[in-house]
């Protein structure tokens with residue numbers, strides 16, 4: 001946990017009540033209602049969640065709201081039948097919102113597309129029929145590796161429609177990462193594209209997939225979606241019998257495809273995320289609870305109204321995009337904006353230009369993006385009319401009060417509430433958050449629990465403390481149902497503290513006198529780089545694959561824009577112990593190849609030794625002290641104190 005952050009949040013005293021004009025029109029506009037409903041959601045969770053679920057369509061009602069008898073394998077809405085695609089698409093397409101825009105899309109080069117709910121239903125149904133025609137059935141796993149085009153949302157919804165389990169892989173991941181995820185999930189098909197635009201160049205997605213699935217016997221089809229529907233295709237090598245162009249197979253396919261009746265506890269998707277071992281975990285989410293939870297959180301946290309233009313700048317490759325671009329907002333019938341590319345292409349004002357042109361009213365982004373905007377300068381913001389904005393949000397990492405204040409002043413013009421939302425891939429949806437019409441906000445605090453969430457800050461023995469480990473006392477509908485293929489790791493990671501009575505998210509937190517939560521960061525070996533979760537163990541196992549590397553230790557250090565950056569200490573074998581620029585380059589390439597470019601460390605330090613305890617355990621704490629230039633903590637257990645001095649010298653060189 002970062003001491004800097006602890007220091008800065010301890011000093012933060014500013015409070016910003018919701019603007020009265022916002023509160024007056026908000027879905028929930030007073031603290032009394034929040035408190036009463038929150039209390040009710042804990043005292044009568046079955047009643048509360050039944051009511052929320054009742055706002056969605058069900059093919060068959062549930063028999064029991066909750067079943068905890070097989071804890072920690074919880075079940076929600078037991079016996080109920082529904083389909084999230086029906087609630088996100090058909091419910092609106094078959095009603096008054098048929099001609100309301102569901103998705104407004106802008107490509108990085110400036111091309112635009114718009115899909116009404118009616119059109120979205122047609123596209124999703126056709127896509128679903130293509131999946132079926134290529135042999136995909138309910139329960140099959142489909143990997144999706146696409147750029148941020150409407151087809152990514154359509155592919156995800158099409159899988160949900162027919163009951164296939166989607167496993168979206170962020171399009172910045174490498175071929176090796178695709179391979180690991182495809183094999184672990186036993187995916188039968190990979191959906192990819194001919195390319196996508198990022199910072200002025202085309203990502204060669206198809207060739208990355210080809211390399212990734214080379215050794216994956218489970219994959220028998222690769223579906224390639226052209227980036228420019230009806231336009232020119234980008235060059236791709238196609239393997240006969242395995243690879244299919246979407247525009248060719250879709251020709252003549254029916255646009256009628258009924259939604260599969262899914263059991264509430266049938267799998268909806270897998271999403272891989274980093275943990276504290278080298279192997280990413282496939283986080284499992286099921287249909288019923290996830291539908292209800294993303295629906296209700298979107299509604300109240302973003303205060304969604306029919307006239308809103310809602311923009312979440314995340315990628316659908318991460319959980320934020322799953323829950324708050326696709327499923328949550330669409331289940332509310334919202335109009336969602338999607339943008340394909342980089343925030344600084346062609347100029348650093350691209351986002352504000354988009355807000356201005358599309359009259360975006362709700363904007364949800366990450367602290368790392370906010371810090372980049374701050375660095376690029378206010379002029380880029382001031383060029384644009386941002387008066388359409390009424391609500392701002394952040395997610396992904398702790399936001400430093402300075403960035404919060406800039407967001408509040410420069411983007412929100414001091415009239416937009418900011419919802420700092422804390423949650424995780426595992427939680428499915430937002431757990432700690434202000435309600436924008438209700439909660440007085442404090443810069444850097446995710447404030448209070450959402451309905452149904454009973455959060456606490458505990459010491460390892462389970463006593464409530466002011467600063468310690470974040471814990472969630474009872475399950476909520478959106479909670480993960482497990483780690484794919486690894487029940488033991490699921491128990492160990494999330495349920496081993498406090499005799500399994502609390503969910504343990506792996507974060508440290510502080511609670512202030514008003515009961516507000518201040519999440520300070522991970523307490524395990526997961527580092528949050530620009531909002532991307534990276535396990536240090538994943539990098540370490542990449543480095544030791546290099547023949548010259550004997551051992552390595554990777555740590556996270558504070559970084560001005562990225563939040564945290566990675567520093568690698570690398571112990572070399574034999575002769576090459578000095579290391580070289582060439583070797584540094586090779587190691588960087590190896591990380592790019594094995595994980596993805598976004599995981600490359602800021603700094604690689606070659607060393608003849610690492611600080612270890614007498615029993616041989618690497619003392620990462622000391623490495624962190626060295627990297628942050630702090631006085632060294634307790635060194636009494638260090639086997640060879642001279643190691644630290646030589647590392648310090650190297651680090652500063």
Ligand code: WTA
Nearest residue numbers: 395396397398420421422423424425519522
């Ligand atoms: C961190 C992203 C502080 C936290 C939705 C968590 C945050 C991890 C916040 C999950 C926030 C996310 N304040 N920390 N508002 N939001 N985090 O799975 O450490 O990519 O455990 O989910 O991000 O990252 P993930």
